[in-house]
Amino acid sequence: AAYYNNETILWLNGEFVKASEAKMDFYSQSLHYGYAVFEGIRSYKTTGGETKIFKAEEHFDRLRNSARAINMPYTWSNETLINATYEVLQRNNLDNAYIRPVVYAPVNMSFVKNDVSYIVIEVWEMAPFFGEKLLRIMTSSFQRPNPKAFKITAKASGHYVNSILASQEAKANGYDEALLTDMNGYVAEGVGANMFYEKDGKLFTPATGNILPGITRATVLELCHELGIEAEEKQITLAEVKDADAAFFCGTAAEVIGWESFDDIPFKKNWKETVSRKIQQAYSARVTEADIVVEA
Numbered sequence: 001a002a003y004y005n006n007e008t009i010l011w012l013n014g015e016f017v018k019a020s021e022a023k024m025d026f027y028s029q030s031l032h033y034g035y036a037v038f039e040g041i042r043s044y045k046t047t048g049g050e051t052k053i054f055k056a057e058e059h060f061d062r063l064r065n066s067a068r069a070i071n072m073p074y075t076w077s078n079e080t081l082i083n084a085t086y087e088v089l090q091r092n093n094l095d096n097a098y099i100r101p102v103v104y105a106p107v108n109m110s111f112v113k114n115d116v117s118y119i120v121i122e123v124w125e126m127a128p129f130f131g132e133k134l135l136r137i138m139t140s141s142f143q144r145p146n147p148k149a150f151k152i153t154a155k156a157s158g159h160y161v162n163s164i165l166a167s168q169e170a171k172a173n174g175y176d177e178a179l180l181t182d183m184n185g186y187v188a189e190g191v192g193a194n195m196f197y198e199k200d201g202k203l204f205t206p207a208t209g210n211i212l213p214g215i216t217r218a219t220v221l222e223l224c225h226e227l228g229i230e231a232e233e234k235q236i237t238l239a240e241v242k243d244a245d246a247a248f249f250c251g252t253a254a255e256v257i258g259w260e261s262f263d264d265i266p267f268k269k270n271w272k273e274t275v276s277r278k279i280q281q282a283y284s285a286r287v288t289e290a291d292i293v294v295e296a
């Protein structure tokens with residue numbers, strides 16, 4: 001995938017810079033130790049023809065909270081960053097895009113705190129997915145990081161070595177993606193998405209504590225409330241997921257994407273006949289600001 005070319009512009013510490021000319025320091029703690037925080041955000045072309053960043057405030061709030069959780073200085077207002085993001089999108093002629101802000105550390109090979117952080121906002125084209133495909137999922141041999149070892153609610157770069165290992169393992173075994181458990185063996189989340197399963201018309205999702213509490217997960221819970229679909233956050237076993245009528249991942253990049261099978265066990269219901277599918281449609285409508293929420 002071409003994330004950038006010779007013309008691509010990014011926003012680097014307040015300046016619009018060509019991606020091909022942007023520089024960072026090889027002695028940064030971020031490169032050596034994974035000491036950085038980031039966001040994954042999407043913009044969509046709405047049905048009204050505008051380019052809208054979905055839940056921009058929530059994402060930049062989380063970026064600030066992630067930075068504070070790992071003691072990185074953070075000096076930017078949401079307003080500054082959201083305005084910069086819209087301008088980066090415009091300068092790159094993008095509407096349906098993925099937006100990747102990264103807050104990173106200066107030169108420092110020790111473990112002591114810094115008095116400054118740096119920030120970059122990169123954008124690249126990403127078509128809405130709106131999940132026509134269904135995924136084959138396996139239980140990962142890797143568990144999510146123990147929240148006593150990491151600030152698990154922070155979207156910190158170093159945590160994603162765990163995601164890379166789990167994703168590569170799933171693909172090497174012929175699956176589309178992995179589901180990871182927490183340190184106690186309960187269902188946690190995917191490598192870059194939260195999960196829900198459906199049973200008897202009700203949705204269940206792992207409670208917070210050992211997961212990244214996703215903004216899409218919160219949106220799904222909002223949609224359940226609006227559509228009168230029952231939803232519960234609780235501790236979930238792998239056996240419950242295997243016995244489910246349906247399941248899906250949800251995340252900014254993944255949107256709402258159904259599962260075809262879990263550890264080779266197909267789900268009991270046809271995806272098209274699930275309330276999960278209704279949530280998928282409602283999510284697509286929400287991000288594009290479409291009037292019609294769910295097809296009859």
Ligand code: PMP
Pocket residue numbers: 040155189190191192193194212213214215216217250251252253
């Ligand atoms: N869990 C993990 C580990 C993730 O990386 C992501 C993506 N940020 C999510 C869940 C979903 O979060 P969101 O819906 O905010 O994108």
